[in-house]
Amino acid sequence: MLLSISTTHAPATDLGFLLHKHPDRAHEASLPFGRARVVYPEASAARCTAALLVDVDPVGLVRGRNGGPRGRDASLEQYVNDRPYAASSFLSVALGKLFGTALSGRSKDRPDLAGEALPFEVHLPVLPCRGGEPVLHALWEPLGYEVAASGRALDDDFPEWGPSPYLDVRLSATVKTQDLLQHLYVLLPVLDDDKHYWVGDDEVDKLLRRGGEWLAGHPERDLITRRYLRHDRRLATAALARLVEADGAVDDPDAQAEARDAEEEAVERPLSLNAQRLDAVIAAVRAAGARSVIDLGCGQGTLLGRLLRDTDARLAGVDVSHRSLEVAARRLHLETMAPRQRERIELFQGALTYRDARLAGFDVATIVEVVEHLDPPRLGPFERAVWGYARPATVVVTTPNREYNRLFPTLPAGHLRHRDHRFEWTRAELATWAAGVADRHGYTVQLTGIGAEDPDAGQPTQMAVFSRAGGR
The missing domain is CATH 3.40.50.150 (Vaccinia Virus protein VP39)
Structure with a gap:
């Protein structure tokens, strides 16, 4: 599972200060479902790229559930699936773990730069997107992103098998670092439309914390909320009510409509x-x-x-x-x-x-x-x-x-x-x-x-x- 973030801001190596990850080192963290690493495949004054690689262990993930699945759940699909490769809620968890300080909007060494809108390009080579490209554009373009997407074959060696449900996606925008990471954190599981862990009341707080400043005015607010909360009607209703209350009647999209x-x-x-x-x-x-x-x-x-x-x-x-x-x-x-x-x-x-x-x-x-x-x-x-x-x-x-x-x-x-x-x-x-x-x-x-x-x-x-x- 791979996500890369690049910038051409001069000097581009300031990206290391913004993400709190030095370009000269590899950074690693343990996660409940595997390990995540941040490396810099390029780091020059003209262009700098940080790559987040997440290794999901599907076997360990299943066996960690009280001894593993039984009965109808004991299928090969539990072990052989797209989790190690396709961007999903696991990638959002890794973002929160490795870029937590940047997600909060802080930068110890470049505090002024953290508040500036900078040119970024995000590459997601394997992105599941339920609803296809129209949903991808509908979610990202209102936030100011240029979206480029291409389909992927199910198997390059067997073109007759047809296309896969995954897209190779590049997102470009001039935004604050915190906003970029928050958009990714919320919208990755929304695009996948499947969170791989339990969703409870605390997920509403998490959604509002990461999306509170931009989600209320998003034209796909309801879709984002429903999908992020795994279509739990009670949680989605509570989240939407709090979004409207926080946004105020004047800016309420329903009132505007x-x-x-x-x-x-x-x-x-x-x-x-x-x-x-x-x-x-x-x-x-x-x-x-x-x-x-x-x-x-x-x-x-x-x-x-x-x-x-x-x-x-x-x-x-x-x-x-x-x-x-x-x-x-x-x-x-x-x-x-x-x-x-x-x-x-x-x-x-x-x-x-x-x-x-x-x-x-x-x-x-x-x-x-x-x-x-x-x-x-x-x-x-x-x-x-x-x-x-x-x-x-x-x-x-x-x-x-x-x-x-x-x-x-x-x-x-x-x-x-x-x-x-x-x-x-x-x-x-x-x-x-x-x-x-x-x-x-x-x-x-x-x-x-x-x-x-x-x-x-x-x-x-x-x-x-x-x-x-x-x-x-």
Whole structure:
């Protein structure tokens, strides 16, 4: 298991002072799962590289668990696995052990330099990344890193075996040493999505200590928190609550999102566009004869309220934002709802770019003004999660028509309707994307517009209704 950190700061050998590891010596430490070493393969005034090598002993690791595994756990996989080679939570433990002082932001000999942003390059030659490159970019780029990644073959001697699940990754940024190490410490196990030791309440404190200054404002805050805490809902909820409290209401990403939603609503209100959108979606749900509907990216539950009132379908709402789900529960009056009605609906937190068994089994999925909030590299995972894995009989998607934007008198978000929109499609762009999705997953698609039609710009909202061949 290998991680290298390089700098071209002049003189580059100051890296030794920042990491508290002299370039002329090898440094070694014992760990519960093996040994870790720090060496410097290059150390000149122009460029200096510190390499952290971690030797994991998988046999000793298994045998150390009260005599080793028994029964179903006594498999060869316990001994033969990727732990000695692939970056994981073991590498984070080694970072904490060998670079603990640097992680705290201290440097005895270069105290001023420890507070400066310096040019760094990180190389991780074998990095597992659940979700692939889109997740890698989504985690690191908001922190200011340039990301370069290439796939690795499962076996160079047998190319027919195909690619491995590992990436060769280089990260470049100008950041403080402490920030770099904290980002690595938190995000390595998040990318691997598997911590190799017990996760308890103390892990919440550790996450907030290492991520408190940057995690609260990260757009993938919820994903990072869930994965770091091994998807323990109780711990993740506690960590997110403390992050929001520490960050303050003004900087709370959920509060910012609500303010931006209000801006978009103000732009569209003169056209009564939201009401027309909901009417069109309800009509599409009814036309599909849906007995069950899941609203993906349900937000604060506006569509779910209409579906409760206007249909008899079983309903579910999913959103990445805990706060939005809490608001939706209050607006829908779930706590005081009649038992029979309450049995019809459930709300749960989740992302739309990962396979999730809870998304499957519904006749119709509605995706209303959601897709434009996704970074373009995440459209592929989103497509596979919804059309490839969940596979509802009908999928209803609405999204803005960018061509219509010039007809709005004012756009607080600039040329897009919402500051968080990553893009907005023209009619031709939506048609191209929708046709590709339908073709790849065995659907047909019908495109329509919503709202008053302009002869040149079309209608303000676009709607795509996907129908799976063979129906339910």
